[in-house]
Amino acid sequence: xxxxxxxxxxxxxxxxxxxxxxxxxxxxxxxxxxxxxxxxxxxxxxxxxxxxxxxxxxxxxxxxxxxxxxxxxxxxxxxxxxxxxxxxxxxxxxxxxxxxxxxxxxxxxxxxxxxxxxxxxxxxxxxxxxxxxxxxxxxxxxxxxxxxxxxxxxxxxxxxxxxxxxxxxxxxxxxxxxxxxxxxxxxxxxxxxxxxxxxxxxxxxxxxxxxxxxxxxxxxxxxxxxxxxxxxxxxxxxxxxxxxxxxxxxxxxxxxxxxxxxxxxxxxxxxxxxxxxxxxxxxxxxxxxx
Numbered sequence: 001x002x003x004x005x006x007x008x009x010x011x012x013x014x015x016x017x018x019x020x021x022x023x024x025x026x027x028x029x030x031x032x033x034x035x036x037x038x039x040x041x042x043x044x045x046x047x048x049x050x051x052x053x054x055x056x057x058x059x060x061x062x063x064x065x066x067x068x069x070x071x072x073x074x075x076x077x078x079x080x081x082x083x084x085x086x087x088x089x090x091x092x093x094x095x096x097x098x099x100x101x102x103x104x105x106x107x108x109x110x111x112x113x114x115x116x117x118x119x120x121x122x123x124x125x126x127x128x129x130x131x132x133x134x135x136x137x138x139x140x141x142x143x144x145x146x147x148x149x150x151x152x153x154x155x156x157x158x159x160x161x162x163x164x165x166x167x168x169x170x171x172x173x174x175x176x177x178x179x180x181x182x183x184x185x186x187x188x189x190x191x192x193x194x195x196x197x198x199x200x201x202x203x204x205x206x207x208x209x210x211x212x213x214x215x216x217x218x219x220x221x222x223x224x225x226x227x228x229x230x231x232x233x234x235x236x237x238x239x240x241x242x243x244x245x246x247x248x249x250x251x252x253x254x255x256x257x258x259x260x261x262x263x264x265x266x267x268x269x270x271x272x273x274x275x276x277x278x279x280x281x282x283x284x285x286x287x288x289x290x
Contacts, residue, residue, distance in 0.1 A: 006019040006020025006021075006264075007019045007020075007191075007222060007223055007224050008191055010153055010191055010192065010194070010224060011153075012070065012109040012129055012130050012152075012153055013107075013108075013109040013110070013129035013130070014106075014107050014109070015069075015107070015109055017069075017224070017264075019224045019264050020264075020286070021286075021288070022278075022282050022286060022288050023258075023259050023263065023264065023265070023266060023278045023281070023282055023286075024069040024070065024264060024265045024266075025067060025068050025069050025070075025265070025266055025268060025271060025274055025275050025278060026068065026069065026070040026071070026072050026111065026226070026228075026265050026266065026267040026268070027060070027063035027064075027066075027068035027070070027071050027072065027268065027269075027271045028072050028074070028230065028267060028268065028269050029056055029059055029060060029063075029071055029072065029073045029074070029097065029101070030074055030077075031052060031056060031073060031074065031075040031093045031094055031097050032074065032075060032076065032077045032093070050096070052093075052097065053096050053097050053100045054100075056073075056097040056100065056101060057097075057100050057101055057104050060101045060104065060105060060108075061104065061105065062271075063271045064105055064108055066271040066272035066275060067271060067272065067275035068108075068271045068275075069108075069109070069265075070108070070109045070110070070111055070130065070265070071101060071105075071108055071109070071110050071111065072110075072111040072112075072113050072132055072267060073094055073097055073098050073101070073110060073111065073112055073113065073123070073128070074094070074112075074113030074114070074132075075090045075091075075093035075094035075097075075114070075119070076090050076114065076115075087116045087118050087119055090114065090116060090119050091118070091119050091122050094112065094114070094119060094122075094123060095122050095123060095126045098110055098112065098123050098126040098127055098128050099126040099127055101127070102126065102127025102128075103127075106127075109129050109130055110123075110127055110128045110129060110130070111128060111129075111130035111131070111132045111155070112124075112128040112130070112131060112132065113132040113134070114131075114132070114133070115133060115134060115135050115143070117142045117143055117146050120133075120143060120146055121146060124146075124150055124152060128152075129152055129153075130152060130153050130154075130155065131143060131146070131147050131152060131153070131154045131155065132155040132157070132196075133154065133155060133156065133157060134157045134159055134198070134201060135157070135159050136154070136155065136156030136157040136158070136159070136179055136183075136196070137156065137157070137158050137159060137160075137175045137176065137178070137179040138159075138179075139182070141182050141183070141185075141186040144182065144183040144186035144187070144188050145186045145187060147183070147186075147187075147188045147192065148183075148186050148187025148188045148189075149187065151189075151192070152192070153192040153193070153194060154183060154188050154192060154193055154194070155194045155195075155196050155226055156176065156179050156180055156183060156193060156194065156195055156196065157196035157197075157198045157201065158172055158175055158176055158179075158196065158197050158198035158201065158202070159198050159201040159202045160175075160201075160202030160203075161202065162202070163202050163203050163204050163207060165207070168203075168207055168210055169210060169214050169217065172197060172211070172214075173217060173218070173221070176195055176197070176218075176221060177221065180193055180195070180221070180223065190223075193223050194223060194224045194225070194226050194264075194265070195218060195221055195223045195224065195225050195226065196225070196226045196227065196228065197211045197215075197218055197225070197227065198211075199211050199212075199227060199228060199229050199232060199234070200228075200229070200232040200233065200234060205233070205234040205237050205238075208229075208232075208234040209234065209238075212229075212254060212257055212258070212261070215227070215257075215258060215261025215262060215263055216261055216262055218261075218262075219261075219262040224264040224265065225262065225263045225264050225265070226263070226264065226265040226266075226267060227254070227258045227263045227265070227266055227267070228266070228267035228268075229251060229254040229255075229258070229266075230247075230251045230266075230267060230268040230269045230270070230274075231244040231245075231247045231248075231251060231269055232247075235247045235250035235251060235254070236250075238250065248270055248273060251268065251269075251270065251274065252273060252274065252277045255268070255274050255277050255278055255281070256277055256278075256280075256281040259278060259281035259282060259285050259286070260281065260285050266278065
């Protein structure tokens with residue numbers, strides 16, 4: 001495949017995603033009490049029984065109205081120093097929300113953000129159609145085997161336990177190539193794989209900025225590319241320590257630069273603003289008509 005040619009379309013649930021036609025927006029639905037970004041639904045409705053499910057559906061509807069193409073539901077925080085959540089608890093948080101969103105918005109593809117195969121399997125049964133694994137480069141291939149068995153797409157994200165590299169970009173690409181090969185060996189068709197460089201995961205702030213400078217090299221892997229920079233700590237650091245809720249402008253800058261770098265999906269908290277920034281960038285970079 002030519003490095004400049006977009007990957008073939010990918011079927012995600014009931015929708016076909018035509019890579020290269022425009023940039024798609026994934027809205028983040030955090031069903032946690034301790035999200036780094038301050039938007040965890042369990043924190044906002046503490047002590048109110050099933051209110052988290054209701055709040056999640058309201059948030060999902062709003063995001064879709066604002067232009068989200070995919071909704072990504074996560075029930076365990078991945079922030080540094082987070083408390084691990086047992087699979088049973090993560091399942092109890094995520095599955096009612098996924099089922100309710102799927103019932104309310106049956107045509108919207110739902111992704112489940114989890115590292116646990118039992119949670120992922122339950123999410124697929126509840127209506128999810130995409131697996132998002134923040135440890136996609138791990139040698140454990142159980143998540144890839146599940147994606148292969150269920151014939152659903154898999155987001156393979158780069159991560160490392162320790163942010164140590166001799167040659168950062170070369171090792172990032174090598175790790176991803178090896179992970180993509182393992183996923184295909186585990187039964188995931190090439191056309192069902194999406195790459196995420198893992199901005200903010202197993203990387204220093206300097207590494208994260210290097211990711212942004214080398215997005216075109218990720219495209220050369222030949223797979224759709226997803227990028228998640230929204231509200232992350234590197235943005236706050238560049239801006240002098242502003243808190244997550246004040247990082248929108250920085251997020252929008254990365255969204256525009258991501259599109260210039262050929263990214264296919266941006267994963268964000270603030271959907272409307274990123275949709276608008278994306279449309280403007282797409283009009284310039286991809287020639288998408290207004």
